[in-house]
Amino acid sequence: MNPFAIILAAITSQVLGFFWYSQMFFGKEWVKLSGHKNSEKMKKEEGKIYTLNFLLTLLEAFILSRFMALSQARTILEGTQVGFMAWLGFTLTSMLTTNLFQNKPKKLFYIDAAYQMVAIMVMGAILALLS
Template structure:
């Protein structure tokens, strides 16, 4: 099993696309600005190239970390990497089960679960200490749940 770098890159781009839609003023953008205490003046002073480049790099890292969550076969691959190397039994196993649960739907499901059980606790904890509202938590966590669902679908379903 190899890491599909094209799927990882497309999944990373999807985070930017979902963010463009999610934080659009016609969707959650205005509500987010209010909840985040963001102003037009703060936004004008930003280096957008730096922000988008770093956001893309972070999305690539997230895509790579989602791969073992959404692709169960990576667990078998990691077990096969012992001192003896990959045995013929691994090839037989992958011939039988290499495409099991490799669907967009399955990846989206695990992406949603990861969003709820990973992104929500992290963002929620930060927001509590930053004294942000529940609205702020739900807007940002909602974005990550949707984004991780899309990323998981791409990573798992892309073959």
């Protein structure tokens, strides 16, 4: 377990999310589909939200690093494969189950699920590279 790799993986995931949900990429469509409003309450709690989001991403990177160790993934390809399998087995299945009951637009689901897939695969690559 490399603490630097875990922190770097979490930071990279956050940066990816910043761009993924920016106006340059999927941000406009995501806001429209999600009905998200930049309310005063949201602006006041933005610091808390991003802090908690980063802490959760750190936890995700830590757990992924444990999966990497258990599977003995050492190459970038193996790291992305472990990331993909974690996404497929845990993230995607949880997101699909939730989506079945929320009745939200499929395109919103695709934007979010694709981000989660890319983020965890990139984290897997970083963790493998720096392990």
